[in-house]
Amino acid sequence: xxxxxxxxxxxxxxxxxxxxxxxxxxxxxxxxxxxxxxxxxxxxxxxxxxxxxxxxxxxxxxxxxxxxxxxxxxxxxxxxxxxxxxxxxxxxxxxxxxxxxxxxxxxxxxxxxxxxxxxxxxxxxxxxxxxxxxxxxxxxxxxxxxxxxxxxxxxxxxxxxxxxxxxxxxxxxxxxxxxxxxxxxxxxxxxxxxxxxxxxxxxxxxxxxxxxxxxxxxxxxxxxxxxxxxxxxxxxxxxxxxxxxxxxxxxxxxxxxxxxxxxxxxxxxxxxxxxxxxxxxxxxxxxxxxxxxxxxxxxxxxxxxxxxxxxxxxxxxxxxxxxxxxxxxxxxxxxxxxxxxxxxxxxxxxxxxxxxxxxxxxxxxxxxxxxxxxxxxxxxxxxxxxxxxxxxxxxxxxxxxxxxxxxxxxxxxxxx
Amino acid sequence: xxxxxxxxxxxxxxxxxxxxxxxxxxxxxxxxxxxxxxxxxxxxxxxxxxxxxxxxxxxxxxxxxxxxxxxxxxxxxxxxxxxxxxxxxxxxxxxxxxxxxxxxxxxxxxxxxxxxxxxxxxxxxxxxxxxxxxxxxxxxxxxxxxxxxxxxxxxxxxxxxxxxxxxxxxxxxxxxxxxxxxxxxxxxxxxxxxxxxxxxxxxxxxxxxxxxxxx
Numbered sequence: 001x002x003x004x005x006x007x008x009x010x011x012x013x014x015x016x017x018x019x020x021x022x023x024x025x026x027x028x029x030x031x032x033x034x035x036x037x038x039x040x041x042x043x044x045x046x047x048x049x050x051x052x053x054x055x056x057x058x059x060x061x062x063x064x065x066x067x068x069x070x071x072x073x074x075x076x077x078x079x080x081x082x083x084x085x086x087x088x089x090x091x092x093x094x095x096x097x098x099x100x101x102x103x104x105x106x107x108x109x110x111x112x113x114x115x116x117x118x119x120x121x122x123x124x125x126x127x128x129x130x131x132x133x134x135x136x137x138x139x140x141x142x143x144x145x146x147x148x149x150x151x152x153x154x155x156x157x158x159x160x161x162x163x164x165x166x167x168x169x170x171x172x173x174x175x176x177x178x179x180x181x182x183x184x185x186x187x188x189x190x191x192x193x194x195x196x197x198x199x200x201x202x203x204x205x206x207x208x209x210x211x212x213x214x215x216x217x218x219x220x221x222x223x224x225x226x227x228x229x230x231x232x233x234x235x236x237x238x239x240x241x242x243x244x245x246x247x248x249x250x251x252x253x254x255x256x257x258x259x260x261x262x263x264x265x266x267x268x269x270x271x272x273x274x275x276x277x278x279x280x281x282x283x284x285x286x287x288x289x290x291x292x293x294x295x296x297x298x299x300x301x302x303x304x305x306x307x308x309x310x311x312x313x314x315x316x317x318x319x320x321x322x323x324x325x326x327x328x329x330x331x332x333x334x335x336x337x338x339x340x341x342x343x344x345x346x347x348x349x350x351x352x353x354x355x356x357x358x359x360x361x362x363x364x365x366x367x368x369x370x371x372x373x374x375x376x377x378x379x380x381x382x383x384x385x386x387x388x389x390x391x392x393x394x395x396x397x398x399x400x401x402x403x404x405x406x407x408x409x410x411x412x413x414x415x416x
Numbered sequence: 417x418x419x420x421x422x423x424x425x426x427x428x429x430x431x432x433x434x435x436x437x438x439x440x441x442x443x444x445x446x447x448x449x450x451x452x453x454x455x456x457x458x459x460x461x462x463x464x465x466x467x468x469x470x471x472x473x474x475x476x477x478x479x480x481x482x483x484x485x486x487x488x489x490x491x492x493x494x495x496x497x498x499x500x501x502x503x504x505x506x507x508x509x510x511x512x513x514x515x516x517x518x519x520x521x522x523x524x525x526x527x528x529x530x531x532x533x534x535x536x537x538x539x540x541x542x543x544x545x546x547x548x549x550x551x552x553x554x555x556x557x558x559x560x561x562x563x564x565x566x567x568x569x570x571x572x573x574x575x576x577x578x579x580x581x582x583x584x585x586x587x588x589x590x591x592x593x594x595x596x597x598x599x600x601x602x603x604x605x606x607x608x609x610x611x612x613x614x615x616x617x618x619x620x621x622x623x624x625x626x627x628x629x630x631x
Contacts, residue, residue: 148598150597166614166618184602187602188600188603189598189600190601
């Protein structure tokens with residue numbers, strides 16, 4: 001590999017070979033002259049930390065894929081089923097379905113995404129950027145299990161090209177690429193992205209047949225005002241033994257991943273905390289509306305509005321979105337005060353969309369994309385606010401007599 | 417003896433590529449987004465705009481010396497409105513179904529920026545023949561983009577071209593659909609047109625770097 005890299009140095013394909021090299025080895029170049037940045041966490045290490053936080057979720061999701069499949073078959077046959085971690089969850093049968101369904105999603109996501117990255121790196125003649133490492137891992141975790149692979153491939157091409165490369169590549173994108181991919185899939189192929197058939201392996205193929213199975217998400221039940229028919233307990237929701245997109249179900253593992261990211265200072269705790277607060281506030285408002293009797297049981301919003309406000313956090317993709325999507329340092333707000341506002345509205349709008357969008361009762365990805373768009377505006381006003389405050393302080397400051405007017409001007413220029 | 421002098425030929429060919437009303441002048445985007453979900457609608461829209469723009473350019477050009485400049489916008493509006501009503505009535509009489517698809521957008525040709533733009537920029541300062549050619553050229557440039565966008569949106573979004581299924585039957589699962597292909601619902605909604613137009617602009621500018629603005 002070292003020789004290949006040297007052989008192609010300066011040639012057109014050099015970025016591609018450099019990428020493989022840096023993927024497999026530590027770069028064999030050292031900086032000449034003085035170095036100024038002495039931290040160990042470069043982009044590669046940042047990305048790998050996020051991936052480490054995602055690996056437990058991926059493994060859990062592979063077991064859950066199988067568990068939901070066999071649970072749905074039992075439910076269709078009327079067989080009662082109790083969850084037992086070692087007897088019917090962590091089994092080879094379950095894991096095997098994870099291998100044949102989740103791994104291909106992962107492979108396609110990485111393969112297609114990195115191919116696009118390589119092509120752009122070669123055309124533009126820059127080094128391949130590590131940005132796709134995390135996106136490629138996130139994508140399979142936020143799609144339904146039976147998503148056809150070619151759809152995923154089309155969406156990945158769209159997301160990486162339109163969501164990222166047209167803006168100039170990693171670090172320049174306005175929208176989170178993983179969510180762009182998810183949104184594209186949602187608008188392009190809605191029949192594969194919603195309903196009660198897409199969340200369980202083979203449910204689409206078996207639909208209408210004698211052995212038809214289905215697995216409605218909790219949000220789906222609530223949106224149809226069928227919350228009472230639902231057989232999932234709060235601990236099922238928290239630990240993630242529920243149907244949903246591949247990796248979004250286990251709040252426990254997401255929480256652990258989130259704490260790990262906060263501990264390593266990769267992700268912003270401000271955004272996570274404020275998003276949680278935002279969703280709780282919106283949930284509380286809806287609960288209050290129900291308590292006041294303004295919304296009756298006949299209303300189509302009743303199911304979701306009367307849902308306990310704190311339970312919103314442990315179902316659907318809200319937790320996953322808050323921890324891994326909202327905290328994307330590129331597309332999120334940059335200023336500390338901006339992060340509070342940005343996170344709050346993500347939580348607030350997510351729950352609002354859940355309640356008011358009966359066609360598709362999950363709004364996390366839409367809420368985060370919307371706030372991605374507003375993040376620069378929020379930052380702008382935060383920075384302007386700081387400037388205004390400091391200008392005011394400067395005006396009120398007593399300028400010492402020996403300072404000439406010129407000095408004050410200079411000070412003003414510096415402050416701005 | 418060529419029918420058109422070189423300068424006149426440029427009036428027609430320039431707007432097709434390097435001075436395209438949609439991709440370079442960025443005019444008339446609204447209708448390009450709204451009606452390009454079907455190729456047929458795109459084509460009819462292109463022809464309608466061609467008629468209105470070419471005729472309007474000639475009329476304005478003939479009247480250019482007698483229009484008081486203070487009220488020229490109003491005069492231009494009356495000319496466009498007259499022509500648009502003619503188009504609308506013709507469509508209603510001979511292609512009723514299609515006129516329902518295009519609905520309000522034929523009426524909105526009045527507000528199509530290309531038309532007012534060309535009246536102001538060209539017809540007020542040039543003779544009728546050259547204005548006519550300019551109108552034809554610009555509306556062809558407009559139509560070209562509309563047809564390209566309409567082609568991709570209808571093919572990928574509905575699997576048809578001019579309403580004729582070309583990829584097989586999505587319900588009977590024939591052709592491409594038998595191997596799992598599905599229509600892309602995203603292409604039906606207007607934001608897809610924005611992205612397709614964006615890609616056309618991208619391709620055009622990377623082929624001709626002279627078009628890229630300095631900033």
